[in-house]
Amino acid sequence: MLRALSTVGGFTMMSRILGLVREIFMAAFLGTSIVTDAFYAALRLPNMFRRIFGEGAFNSAFVPLFGRELAEGNPEVAHRFARNAFSWLGGVLLVATLVIIPGMPWFAKLLVPLAEPDTYVLVVAYGRIMFSYLLCMALSAHLSGVLNTVGVFSMPAFAPVLLNVLMLAVLGVLVPLAHWQGELELIGTAVSWSVCAAGFAQLLLLWVSCWRRGIRIVPVKPTLTPRIRRLMLLMGPGVLAAGIQQVNLVIGTAIASSQESAIGSLNYADRLFQMPNGMIGAAFGVVLLPEITRLLRGGNELAANDAIGRGLLFSMLLTLPAMAAFVVAPAAFVGPIYERVQFSAEDTLHVSRTLAAFAVGLPAYVLVKVLQAGYFARENTKSPMKIALVTVSVNAVASLALFPVFSFVGIAMATSLAGWVNVVLLVHGLRGSLGLGPKRRKQLVRTLLAAAAMGAVVYVANHALEPWFTGVQWQKVVAMLLLVGVGATAYALIAMALKATSIAELRHGFRR
Template sequence: MQLLRNFATVGAFTAASRVLGFARDILVAALLGAGPVADAFFVAFKLPNLFRRLFAEGAFNSAFVPLFARVRAEEGEDGAEKFASSVLSWLLICLLVLTTLAELFTPYFILVMAPGFSADSKVELTTLFTRICFPYLAAMSLVAFLSGILNTLDRFAAAAFAPVLLNIVMISALLVAAFMELDAESAGFALSWGVFAAGIAQVVLLAVAVKRLGVRLTLPRPRPSKRLKRLLVLGLPGVAAGGITQINIVVGTIIASFWPAAVSHLYYADRLYQLPLGIVGIALGVALLPDLSRRLRNGDVGGALWTQNRAFEFALMLTLPAAAALIVVPLEIVVTLFERGAFDREAAALTAAAVSAYGFGLPAFVLIKVFSPAYFAREDTATPMIFAAISMVVNIGGSLILARMLAPQGLPHVGIAAATSLAGWVNASLLFVGLLRRGDFKPDPLLWTRALGIFAASLALMIVAVLIARELNGWFFNADLVSAAAALGLLVTGSAIIFALVCEFSGAIGVRDLVRVFRRR
């Protein structure tokens, strides 16, 4: 199946990126810990990342891909190139203005993102880090634009590989900092410059990939047009609809800034659940949108429904076991990956509590990526925007209430993570019900059969994971890194075997189905 092959391509490179991202975060934890310097860098990095995911990924994935595909079908390659070039000209102007304003008014942006920082000296350090990192936004917006062109043309590898460069460059900066034995603040500066350099490297990579496909992009004089207006109309709602998870995470950062180290604990927890979310959710979302747009444009409604059903069950198969593990054995995972250097056992325990809370919301975050393309492919970004706004209200209210409730126990960040998960389920449920009511999604009998089998396999995994973790308790908590890593490997392997066996015998997706997909790549 073309969808699964595209998913496998994006997922494989995303997995490589996430593995390198873990290596990067292990180094960050060792060099920066979970203190004021780490808080300052995470907020500085989150600010351009937020704009990138909202205005670049959200807007372009939801609006640019369907429009570019339509222009290419109606006017051929020349018309598509003219449209893309016009978009590029306007994009560069907007990025120049936004970056200039951000550099001038950085302290004010920070007070919005982390108002709790105003009570201490972290604002100055965060301002310096942010001014170095923010041009990354411009670079990543161009990357999103170029990725949209490549994905529409069924070329997913280069765009999926681009994030790997980010981690390679940042790891290199951290290794240099460790080799030079820099203090935490100096290491933070080195890391910020690494972000800046990584953005340039990614743009160059995708620009070369687009050129090799024979797509000729120019910089014409920016002029308004009906198609650009349509892109704006679709793109603005797409900012909210496509980036709701990121909006909710930023809301959590704002609230967490009022408690010491809470921002850092949420960041490390976020990195853990972002691994399956990136590999499954983002990969499926990226591969699904062009596929649905193409089928609907050709009038293949039945094929579109079949694709959605298979994407749904594939998401469940890869997401539910990951969520189960994050819920029941978060401390074992956090201790193995992060506990070293400045990151101690207390920090690990506090981070693990947030990981478990995020785990409950992981399936919802992935399903949002599965359901949203069904709206976007029909050029409807307004409905997901409304649902996103509702879930945002739930997230803000829930974060404020739960953070205050758990603050006396020293766990305000866990309340924030739980509210984010709740908001994710609200958003996913609204999207699902909306599709059902419109007749744009109809679960078939095979989906229900496989979903029940996957759910049963996930329950079995939870039981086995807890038993294995209990038996290997000494390896995880009273031994060296090698023993802890070996224990985590055994836990993952044993749990995966049980999950696969139950899936096979219950009628859910079997091993043979997966092998067939990868053989056809």
């Protein structure tokens, strides 16, 4: 499992690093302006529908069904099912695209009801450019599910890199060459078109990857077969769960739209938060679902539970130190990465507080990916839906309660609280199937102690490096790298000393 995780995690790391570089350019050219708020609010709309109808709900239902056909030795039947599902998904989303693009002014009003008129106009303009991204990315998610089920993880993990490459081409090449610095609205328009182009590029890349492996995914006349009916039945709770979860984002964006620069600040903090969350959480989610599905299809319940247990242990081993570092020294990461030109020291303060609030929920959101695989592999999408109802309610109520007190930092706090509520409820539903024996429970406790000790080391080192963090840009970057090095070294030594893990265990995991 860990070998596949390293492949997915490696390419995801590449994507996240390029995404961070992209955000550095966004911060330099746009700062936390109304153009930044408008761009990210507009991008929220296609991302919202993509997560409802695409990667989450669709693949959580599709992958087990597709995997079952392959396990039963019916590759041609499986491929026909994949083509039919592709056509159904594409048809539904094409209709949605044709309806929403002309109706963008109405949808934008729902998304940013409290925004200033200038911001609202930009949200509509950018939203119309980027909404076709939904169609491409949902279909790309479907092709990724097909490839992951047949054991191909590298290309689906690489595909998101294209979005960052194209956006960087605009921000790092086109903007300087065309001398658009200072033309904020024009930069926003150009970046929006790069998002649209990236959607088509990713879809083409994954389609070619499937074709080369003999999987001919082409549009066909959608037919309502028994397998499609089963897919829709399983998708129903997933769509509702994803839709309910997206209500949180809409509420958060709507609340944040009442304060200028809030949406941009939340996004910059979220980008750093998504570095470990994306690399670790997404990797575990992608790899675990096909593996647990395969084990359950083979009647190996104990091995499936063991896979979940290993996933829980290793995910915490990787995310707890990241959480500790972001909580005790958030400005040490925000300042060196973002602070330049349009991004001020005051922006660094706001984003740092938001990052610390997000970071408290970092382990939770990675755990959710691991735990949900245990439900989806058993074709159980109803339980996660019911749990989503509870967590969304917690998030919405907490956001509304905390925003007046903590401003947009309260939205990040509510997100973390909802994540932990989600974990508690998912664990309760999987009791007896978690693969956490006495040894692993002790390792989890030791991992928590090692991360806490590392946090103390990082806190002290951060204060020792304070003169460098207040120096010129190169000094800030060097200080950040030194802090990361000190933290990583301390954590590795403490974790080994406490026997939270061992070299032998890590080697065994990667061989598997």
